[in-house]
Amino acid sequence: AQSVTQPDIHITVSEGASLELRCNYSYGATPYLFWYVQSPGQGLQLLLKYFSGDTLVQGIKGFEAEFKRSQSSFNLRKPSVHWSDAAEYFCAVALRSSASKIIFGSGTRLSIRP
Amino acid sequence: GAGVSQSPRYKVAKRGQDVALRCDPISGHVSLFWYQQALGQGPEFLTYFQNEAQLDKSGLPSDRFFAERPEGSVSTLKIQRTQQEDSAVYLCASKPPGTGNTIYFGEGSWLTVV
Numbered sequence: 001a002q003s004v005t006q007p008d009i010h011i012t013v014s015e016g017a018s019l020e021l022r023c024n025y026s027y028g029a030t031p032y033l034f035w036y037v038q039s040p041g042q043g044l045q046l047l048l049k050y051f052s053g054d055t056l057v058q059g060i061k062g063f064e065a066e067f068k069r070s071q072s073s074f075n076l077r078k079p080s081v082h083w084s085d086a087a088e089y090f091c092a093v094a095l096r097s098s099a100s101k102i103i104f105g106s107g108t109r110l111s112i113r114p
Numbered sequence: 115g116a117g118v119s120q121s122p123r124y125k126v127a128k129r130g131q132d133v134a135l136r137c138d139p140i141s142g143h144v145s146l147f148w149y150q151q152a153l154g155q156g157p158e159f160l161t162y163f164q165n166e167a168q169l170d171k172s173g174l175p176s177d178r179f180f181a182e183r184p185e186g187s188v189s190t191l192k193i194q195r196t197q198q199e200d201s202a203v204y205l206c207a208s209k210p211p212g213t214g215n216t217i218y219f220g221e222g223s224w225l226t227v228v
Contacts, residue, residue, distance in 0.1 A: 036219075043118075043205065043221040044157070090156050100145060100209075101170060102217060104156035 002027050004093050006105040014113045015083055021076040021108050023091030031093040033074040034102065035065055038088045047089075050074065061085070086112045116140075118220035120206050126226045127196045135191045135223045139208030146189050147217065148181055149205040157205055163189060196227045 005024045013019055025031060033050040048059025055067040065076045074091060091105040119138040127133050139146050144165050149157035150173075159173040165186035174181070178196075183189040193200055203222040 041221075044207075044219040046216055049216070092156075100147075100162050100164075101159050102147075103159065104149075106156045107154075 002103075004091055004103055004105040006089075006091050006108050008108045009106075010109045010111065012111040012113055013081055016080050019076075019078045019081045019085070019110070021089050021091075021110070023074045023076065023105060025072050025074065025091075025093050027072075027093065027095065029096065030067075030069060031095050033065075033067060034092040034094070035059065035063070035074075035076045036090045036092060036104075037061075038090065038107075040087075044090065047076070081110075081112055083112045083114070086110055118206055118208050118218055120204075120220040120223050122223060123221065124224045124226075126228060129197060129227055131196050131227075132192065132194045133196055133225060135193075135204050135206075135225070137189045137191070137206030137208075137220060139187065139189070139206070140210075140218055143208035143210050143218075144186070145209040145211075145217075146183060147207040147209075148189070148191050149207065150175075151203045151205055151222070153202070160191070160204075193225075196225075198227050201225055201227045 003026045035047040036044040038044050047063045048057045050057045050067045057065050063078050067074050088107045088109050090107045092102045094102045121136045146163040148160040151157040161181045162170040163183045166183050178194045180192045203224050205222045207217045207219045209217045
């Protein structure tokens with residue numbers, strides 16, 4: 001079945017530490033890939049997206065993500081987290097044949113330890 | 115306005131009441147989407163408009179849910195005879211013309227059915 005999986009429900013990291021949030025997808029062909037962030041009571045903000053080309057994608061707020069076709073993964077990374085990064089992070093995909101519909105994973109909640 | 119605007123931001127409805135949620139997309143955005151986000155979950159696709167045409171309503175959970183966009187701009191999501199399981203945040207998003215363009219989300223309408 002087609003799906004987007006974020007295996008980590010909740011992650012806590014220390015401020016200044018590195019971060020990696022995992023995302024795997026299960027689709028017949030490589031979809032468009034996205035990472036969104038949602039702060040409490042706020043709407044979804046796009047961090048970065050991958051459509052084609054360079055598999056290492058740079059986004060806003062110092063985030064980056066790497067597309068690995070062989071692993072069907074699109075993991076989000078940040079070298080050094082800040083307390084303001086505490087939020088819910090969603091991986092999402094859109095099928096190239098139906099780019100109108102974005103399918104979201106269940107999210108990973110990030111907490112920052114002072 | 116500068117972003118996607120949704121109203122009301124918060125709505126408490128008694129079970130069995132009808133509710134209407136409004137979305138003002140970004141000017142010039144032909145595509146409009148509605149998502150439902152239950153507490154602790156990722157957003158779930160409800161429906162998609164291109165201009166006034168509803169091209170995909172596969173995510174509407176029941177015939178109590180109805181969406182319209184009669185003039186290709188403002189959209190209304192209507193829920194009839196609300197039930198407790200309808201309690202969620204309803205997110206609206208819009209997208210400019212062209213494949214792969216970024217989708218912009220509003221801050222959502224929080225619906226609580228009591």
